[in-house]
Each structure stands twice: as C-alpha cells, then as structure tokens.
Amino acid sequence: MFNVAIGAVLFVFSGYIGYAVGSHYRRRCNLFVGIIAYIDSLEKGMSFLQSTLGELTENFISEKKDDLSSMLDKYLSLLKNGALTKEDCKRILKTRLMNGYEQGIFAEMLFSLGKSDLDTQLADLARYKTLFAPIADSAKQNYKKYGALSFKLGILAGLAAMLLTA
Numbered sequence: 001m002f003n004v005a006i007g008a009v010l011f012v013f014s015g016y017i018g019y020a021v022g023s024h025y026r027r028r029c030n031l032f033v034g035i036i037a038y039i040d041s042l043e044k045g046m047s048f049l050q051s052t053l054g055e056l057t058e059n060f061i062s063e064k065k066d067d068l069s070s071m072l073d074k075y076l077s078l079l080k081n082g083a084l085t086k087e088d089c090k091r092i093l094k095t096r097l098m099n100g101y102e103q104g105i106f107a108e109m110l111f112s113l114g115k116s117d118l119d120t121q122l123a124d125l126a127r128y129k130t131l132f133a134p135i136a137d138s139a140k141q142n143y144k145k146y147g148a149l150s151f152k153l154g155i156l157a158g159l160a161a162m163l164l165t166a
Contacts, residue, residue: 007165011158018154025139025147027067028097032136034068035106039129042113043122053114054079067097075110086111105131 038060045056057076061069074092078084089107098106109128116124 003165007162010161010165011155014154014158014161015151016154018151018157021150021154022147024097025143025150029136029139029143029147031067031095031097032132032139034066035132036129036136038068038072039109039125039132043125043129046118046121046125067095071095084111102135 041060042053042056045051045059049056051059054076057072057079061072061076071093075089078088078092086107089110090103093103093107093110095103105128109124112124113121
C-alpha cells in the first residue's frame, strides 16, 4: 500500500514538472509575440495617432496580466519618474524567459524610445521588429514542439515511476 502511495506522488510530481516545462515554453512564446505586438502598436500610434509614449504604453498594457505587461508597467513607472537609464531598463527586464542577448536588445529598444525624431524612431522600431521576428518564430516552434510534448512525457514518466514502485 505504501508503494502505491509513493507511486501516486511520483506520478503527480512528474506530471507537474512536465506542465511547468510546457508553461515555460508557452510564456516565452507569448512574451515574444507580445513584444512584436507592442512594436506594432508603437509604430501605428506614433505615425497615425501621434500620442505620447506613456499613453501608447498604457493603452497597450491595459487589461493584460502577462509577463510583458508587468515589464512594461515597470517601464512606464520609470518614464513617469523621469529617471530612465539603460541599466534601469535592463533591471526591469530580468526574467528567465529571455537570455542576456534578448534582454539587451529589448532594454536598448526601450531606452531609445522617445529620444529621436519620428522618422528615425519608426526606422528603429522596424529594425527592432526584424531583430525580434526570428526569435519569436523560434519561440513559437519550440512551444509547438516541446510545450505539449513535455507534459505528455511528464505523465509517461510518472506512469513508469508508478509501475516501478508498485
């Protein structure tokens, strides 16, 4: 009876680990898709609405509760305080979902926003969009490949552990 309980605990634990790994891939994919959507929103807002950076960012993150919206909310508070440095941008982007290179690019983008004229700004946003597009595509492919597979493998590993302990 004790072996069955240990097997059940191992089954649940393995399933949870598989779910956590799949969740990581899903959150990473959503983060980069959101970054590209934010860049699109900035491009449209700057060229057509000609709103301020703070207003555009507030409109983008309203009613969202994901990782990107929390990063942009911290960025918005830095904008409102007026003390925006590149190190502050890097600090608010610390997450396991992005590697150092990706954090550096995104911090550079956030730091450069609002520092030049409209045409240069739109050209920079297009450049950042082309930098993030392959990263987002890779994140989508990894989520499709490994996201669903990790949960299934976690369940299978749990079943195997349950069979071995029983």
